[in-house]
Amino acid sequence: MNLQPYVAQGEVLGQAVLTAEQMCSMNFAREECRKLEKILLTFVIPAMGGYDNELACDIARHLEQITIFSGNFCWRHRHLGASYGVVGKRAEIDKGCGQ
Known part of the structure; x- marks a missing residue:
């Protein structure tokens, strides 16, 4: 079996x-x-008139690009951060925002 094509x-x-x-x-x-x-x-976006508004379309496009080009913020490796806290919770940041 030739594994060469599968080598990174x-x-x-x-x-x-x-x-x-x-x-x-x-x-x-x-x-x-x-x-x-x-x-x-x-x-x-609905308050701006929905996707008929060019700026609303730009906002939606930028959100999509953030997700795509960040790899959804390194989704594949999300489990690594669990050792430093619950995913999505950071006490030093959340405490000042009425959370």
């Missing part, structure tokens, strides 16, 4: 490695983006 090619970039703490921050960012998206899609 490339270079490991040390500065591109995420720690578990950084992944916890990515998990938090994903949850915050989801909350922002809900506000924008539920209230703001």
Whole structure:
């Protein structure tokens, strides 16, 4: 069996490695983006006249691009952040916002 076509090619970039703490921050960012998206899609875009409004379409497009190009905030590695806290919860940030 020839496994050569399945061998990963490339270079490991040390500065591109995420720690578990950084992944916890990515998990938090994903949850915050989801909350922002809900506000924008539920209230703001309809108040702007829906998708007939060019600016509303731009907002929706930018939200989609954030998710796509961030890899949904490193979704594949989300479990790494669990060792630093509950996904989506960061006491030092949440406590000042009436949470």
